[in-house]
Amino acid sequence: MTMDTPPAFQAVNTIDLVSIKDSKIINVSVYSGRAEITRLFKFSVKTGQNQLNIVGLPRVLDKESFRVEGRGAATIHDVTVATIAPPPIPTTSPTLKSLLSKKKQDEKALARVQKSLNSLETYLTSVKAEHLDVSKLQEVVRQYDTTAGQLDEKVTELEKQLKETDEAIAEERKKLAGPTGNEKLNLKATIGVFADIEGEVKIALIYAVSCATWSAGYDIRVDMQAQDKPISLIYKASITQSTGEDWDDVPLTLETATPTFGVGVPALTPWTLSVYRPVVPVRSAIRSKSVGMARSMMAMAVMPPGGPPPAQPVVWESEESDIQYRGLQVSSKGNVSATFGVPGLISIPSDGEGHNVTIVKLTLEADMSWVCVPKKDSRVHLRAKIKNASEYTLLAGTASVYVDGSFISKSDVPPVSPDESFDCPLGLDPSIRVTYHPRSKKTSQSGFYNKSTVHTYTQRITVHNTKSSGTPDTLKIKVVDQVPVSEDSTINVKLVQPALVLPSLDVSGTVSSVAGLGEKAKPVKVSSGVVAVWDGADEGGLSGGQGQDDLDVESLGKEGRLCWICSIAPQGKVGLALQWEVSAPLGTNISGL
Template structure:
């Protein structure tokens, strides 16, 4: 029988109110934890006995970071909850002294004075020895003086050593006594209490669950991406991990835990545009003051969602777990099993991950890693090189998230064939969406950027023109063994100069690409964006999708002079690429940047 809402009218009067006082961390058990980015929702179960009539339950030691607006009380039993209040616990005044502390301070002061006297005695003894004139003393007397000095100095040195040790021991005892007087520091983090009025129809045990949100708790995603270059199918093994951190003041010991990807958006509404007007300045040469324009602020009085609206819903299984998560010794309940990993949502907006088994996250502010899932994924490998800047070849993978998990943005450790390569960033990836993952350098692909060949000639009968012809050879060599997984797809990026003056002309001869806006660039029903320069090798302006022939930005395509070759290179073979272009300008024109 569930706790019900009180009916209209006051409850019948009883002789006395039964008071019950429980300590949250000792007299209850956490049965559910849901961790969000920046907060967590806790469900804590209490079981206690009530008497017929009015009962007042006081729960002490709730975390100070508890969001009071999010507190909910639910339970099981023949009783009615009619009042819930939450407030801070006023700590008792901290005593500043005690008989033990006073005795220790006195002992310390006496030892310090004794030490000062001993040091002064040593100083006086040394002064006396310095003042003794050996010319006026017999040898026997001088021996007595020296022996007396040694004996007295040794006694004083031993006394100084004992006093210094005593002072240190007393100082440590004083610090320990002061710490005991101050009380445990943990009380500062658990200084809230909840007072709940419960009207019971009969005497017996009832169960009450507190559901509340706390700050100082969060989780973030992390990944291990392992690449097997010898595998033909699903070469990517992705380990999806979560790092959970909390410093809420209470330990989460052996709790069922879920990770939520939903992000709170309190007070974030659709931006409102403010009036934007123009007017003639009073003085063109004087100071001009423009009205400031603000974006994204909600108008005064706009409704802001309450905190409880986000975390008010208790999982339907929470109350059902109340009866099954008590101590098994009471009702002979079967041993608790670790639950399997579950995914409640697959979308990019929010997802819920049920961490398998029971987990403990102490109140230490340190990240604790758990594994969400191990995924085997397909990937398309590609090799990229920009030999004009660096002849080394970069390997990257286009990984498809063919799982039901939403991959949150996080840092990934990348391993290729068992060797650590680098750290990479994984963006937010929805199911069936792909993302790029750099896999470092591949030394087995060698690119040679041969010296640039330059020739200069003149043309024109009346208006002389200088023509500068350039030729650049590039060689790609795939040194992988013949037994490797076939040919590889490599993209080589290069560029030709771009003229910023109408008297300077640039013409790309090889590969024979033309600008989309150039005359004669139309071919068939569309504009020529990519050309086949040799079997298996295609050249295209950078920004063009070679497979579809479509571009990202048609207006900007080729305007920066950047293009690429894309082709396949078989193991133990090589291919050659040719770049040829001409730069023309009026004779004796000095061209900057050539």
């Protein structure tokens, strides 16, 4: 009977590549705290089974994010990523043994020379004048000088040889330890590729790495003379990475979204109440046993049935798929995230230092306003309410603020979506002078049977716009002050001037007049170009901020803060008056006045 010879096993074609040498980074997407790298490899395969070994991948690579995409007549079978164990470091070599032997010989020779010098010194000190012929004294000194000089030269030569030997030993031990600087690139990827035909295959490795991030920064330049769009905002990004692999001439994309893994909506556990019953003391042995059982039961409750869930297997498609390349346009994706593609190519070394790139330069509109709280500080603060009328989402970051070319301050920019506005402080404006005059007080009594003491306070404020009369703009200045708020039913506070409306409350303490609420939020005209309003209501229609429907009208005036909105022309001056009355039963000692 003839036996068929089984077919021979087909040899596996092994392809060994080094990541940083045999590939090119074709895309980098940087997020906050991580980055996604796309590396492209080109290599030749043989028909049948091929095993691709790629070494030198970064240690900070997230193995869960690792994926492979390919193009060509081939099928990817399996992918594994593992840490390369460093080879054992040899402790010796023939060269090192020879150097150590030479060092030992030099050390012994140096010891002998030192001993000879010591003997020579001992001999010279032992010679006595009465035992030595004076005619031979010169010869003894000459021989001592010659011999000592030769021994000193020997010592110098041996010490030089020992230093050179030590340096050679250190260099040899460094060679034995192997190359340094690649401890951050110690991962290896093994990819099985079955090729239908022999030829070239392109494979892209896509993986996420930590130790990479970017943060937003801004230069805000204000031109006070500009009538239209006075704000020039330069949007910058500072990119930092220490992944171990340099990004050389790569297309870079900055992402504002933050990848999250395993973050779900939290669930509320039952919240129950019961009658408190003190715990009866038990013996320590019984208590320890109970605690141990309780911990075991808790551990069983936490662990899902059948142990931890198994990892999901990676499913690879056998059909060809093209590698996707990101565009370089700067685009915004609503209010959730935005993508910034940096034009051209950029290099970011793995040095942990911040590398700045400019994302875009924007010219924006802004409403300028001047704010002063003279009770605390008579200086006037200038601020701008800037509207992000662009398609770009502004991330939280630090801004350097320049007004008319001069650096003013550092300011924090909050997250700003397209068409959203934000406040930017622009420092102090010394050309606006605010005088907070001394407060006047007048006391009187009222009532026939139930006498009360009435204290009337008047506070005068003067605002002077000292800007040049050639300046065409009329400034809008906000002055903030306050009246006291009573916390006792026997003390009554009444605002006399300006005549702002307080809400009327019923017995239960709730607002009983809806119409009163509407009147309360409305500004009160004080004089030409000056209106008064409760602080907070000015953020409505007065200054172009939030709408009137968004105001918490019920809270207006509860803390006694009010403000004047003054429109003052250059070289103009306005006077403001705040007057209020505090009444209480006669003899009441009022605290806080």
